[in-house]
Amino acid sequence: MPDVAVSSAVRPAARPARRVGVRELVPLLAGWQDRPGVPGYQALADRLRLLVLDGRLPVHAVLPSERALATASGTSRTTTTAAYRALREAGFAAAGQGAGTWTALPNEPAPPSGDPATLPWPVTTTGRRGTADGRGDLSSAALEAPxxxxxxxxxxxxxxxxxxxxxxxxxxxxxxxxxxxxxxxxxxxxxxxxxxxxxxxxxxxxxxxxxxxxxxxxxxxxxxxxxxxxxxxxxxxxxxxxxxxxxxxxxxxxxxxxxxxxxxxxxxxxxxxxxxxxxxxxxxxxxxxxxxxxxxxxxxxxxxxxxxxxxxxxxxxxxxxxxxxxxxxxxxxxxxxxxxxxxxxxxxxxxxxxxxxxxxxxxxxxxxxxxxxxxxxxxxxxxxxxxxVVDTLLPQRRALVAARCAALRGALAERLPQWEAPVPAGGLVLWCRLPLPRSSALAAAVRDLGVTVTPGPRFGPDGAFESRLRIPFARPEADLVAAVGLLARAWHGGAVPGAAGAGAVPAGAGPAAL
Structure with missing residues (x-):
């Protein structure tokens, strides 16, 4: 069964906005059959579901026909038909007469209310970044003035x-x-x-x-x-x-x-x-x-x-x-x-x-x-x-940002080693990969500890990226290390469903692990 809860009353999916051809989709499916003991249709459905959750496969995009995907992926049409049916039953796909099958998300969120505490994008009213104990704003990618x-x-x-x-x-x-x-x-x-x-x-x-x-x-x-x-x-x-x-x-x-x-x-x-x-x-x-x-x-x-x-x-x-x-x-x-x-x-x-x-x-x-x-x-x-004076200022600015990036990545490696935090080529943020699609739940849990973060789905045009979290490294190094401690406390403390004690996804476990 999918790890993401699906309501019995899934909203009608929006009509498709674009098409995904087999030339675009098949490379994303590489290795989907490498799961001994798992039925082929389930392995294919799991991989497609993961691609939707990660945002690599756009939501509201028409998938190739069952026949075309079967031919391109070297499997049977029975397998692709069953995989599409499994996706629809889980809320990750929908179908319409003459429109084919397109990707969707279960329980697509309603627009936020006017209460700033419920907004998926924090509203800053003080201009302060936070405190030395890690509490405060961990959402704004903006530095203090030089x-x-x-x-x-x-x-x-x-x-x-x-x-x-x-x-x-x-x-x-x-x-x-x-x-x-x-x-x-x-x-x-x-x-x-x-x-x-x-x-x-x-x-x-x-x-x-x-x-x-x-x-x-x-x-x-x-x-x-x-x-x-x-x-x-x-x-x-x-x-x-x-x-x-x-x-x-x-x-x-x-x-x-x-x-x-x-x-x-x-x-x-x-x-x-x-x-x-x-x-x-x-x-x-x-x-x-x-x-x-x-x-x-x-x-x-x-x-x-x-x-x-x-x-x-x-x-x-x-x-x-x-x-x-x-x-x-x-x-x-x-x-x-x-x-x-x-x-x-x-x-x-x-x-x-x-x-x-x-x-x-x-x-x-x-x-x-x-x-x-x-x-x-x-x-x-x-x-x-x-x-x-920008040419004089930039080397100082870059050195400051690089040190903070290193401090944040080091703290994550120590306190949350199951998270992935790829080194960015530049900018002010880490785009972290979580071992479970729990970004929104984590944002809510850590807010109770006094930290504001923005969950991954806020960055997706279609609400994907529940297994991603953006963390800016704009605050001083000590603040970032303390904030990671609070993130780890929220992640392992039982407030995030399924995350307590969750380790890294085992190698070769495939999409079903998510």
Whole structure:
């Protein structure tokens, strides 16, 4: 029987959003038959169920026909038919007349209530990260301000008098900041003029503006799975429908091409530089192929570079050029870049930017004028000064983050050795793999101990990733070690069903162990 509880009243599954072909599915099934004593249909159903739980197989995706899967996987149609039936009975698949069989999740959660304590994404009201005993916020991937931030504000106040005679509403952003942002893009290999930059109140604000001007209600938007939850919220609030592109095992241009063909997605949201939450870095050859696939399909690519500065690969690592460098950016079939000061410098600045072609920047500026008029001048001036010293600041910032990452991984290895915590190439978070799909239960249990974490399903476009947990390493090392102690207490203390005493999944146990 599946380890995940299934209600007797499973909600009607949503109609499928895309198709998964045998060329995409069969490689994910590798080794499914290597379970002596387990009926073939059950082994196949277990592997498919695990792929859905892990997010490697999108939810609401049409599976290959029973005959096609049987032929491609070298088994009988009787086996695939029984496997699909087992999936439907467990709530991990649904079927419709003429629509085939598609993946689903049992007991898909209802929207959260307005009570902040029940929200799957914590609401921070104090700005404090936590205490030395580990309690507090273990959900926010944002660092404290470095000393350079105070110095930048002092310099910004000295600059301010020259702007006081004006009305202060500079909707597109101060020229001095746009010039520095443009110069940095140019230095990274993407020639940019100041009028191709719009200053925003953070990257998410920029995403909201871009989608508001380029995506119509009902359009499909390709999003990574897992991905940044607040970006998912923006996609949905724009009236668009997210289409999952699994990326835990890397970005697959062929899978992206198939998703575009089957859904007609008009836009894509990507984080190729130290992806949140996996911390992965897209390889140069994949960048070229994926950019070609998306742009040729007429898909607007929105690239979030929020974490691009936090490279943890060590001295000498060569940063890749911005995604799509050399291709025409714009609203039709190009690439738009989002940047932010939050991860590099400090979240309290609330300054971000959009890099796009002039025509789109002008449209976004008009739209922004009806939104919040402009960003605060002092924060823009401070960010401009910080960009002047960014090359000096970044080595210090990266060393700090690397030490905290190592401390967190060390504490997890000691206290929760059955968890997997792959080393990220960059960013501010670990994407942990739990031996049981208990992420939501763990988040609830550890909250009772005074720690706030965000469960894995919050990062899935379709609610998968119950066997994943994102843990930022933004807090001081001692705080992280103490927080892991509380996570271990919650995991082993009996509040998480099935987790007490749970060890690592035995080698060769296969998906049924989950």
């Amino acid at each position: 000393p350079q931030v105070h110095a930048a504000y002092v310099a910004a106040l000295a600059d301010l008098p020259r702007y006081l005679p004006g009305h202060g509403y500079v909707t597109a952003g101060l020229d001095v900041l746009r010039e520095r942002v443009a110069a940095r893009y140019t230095a990274r290999g993407l020639p940019t003029a100041p009028d191709e930059v719009l200053v925003t109140s953070g990257a998410i604000h920029g995403l909201r503006l871009v989608l508001g001007e380029t995506v119509a209600r009902g359009d499909r938007v390709l999003v990574e799975s897992p991905t940044y939850p607040l970006a998912l919220d923006v996609v949905r609030r724009a009236g668009a429908r997210p289409v999952a592109l699994p990326v835990e095992d890397g970005w697959d241009p062929d899978a992206a091409a198939e998703a575009l063909r089957s859904t007609g997605a008009r836009a894509a949201y990507l984080m190729p530089d130290f992806q949140n939450p996996t911390g992965a870095l897209m390889a140069d050859d994949v960048r070229e192929r994926l950019a070609d696939v998306l742009v040729r399909a007429g898909c607007l690519v929105v690239v979030d570079e929020t974490t691009a500065d936090l490279d943890l690969r060590g001295p000498g690592a060569v940063a890749p050029a911005p995604f799509g460098a050399g291709r025409r950016p714009g609203p039709g079939a190009g690439v738009v870049h989002l940047g932010s000061s939050s991860k590099t410098f400090w979240g309290g600045l609330r300054v971000g930017w959009v890099r796009a072609d002039r025509a789109l920047v002008q449209r976004l500026t008009v739209a922004r004028a009806a939104d919040d008029l402009a960003s605060p001048l002092v924060e823009q001036l401070a960010t401009a000064h910080l960009l002047d």
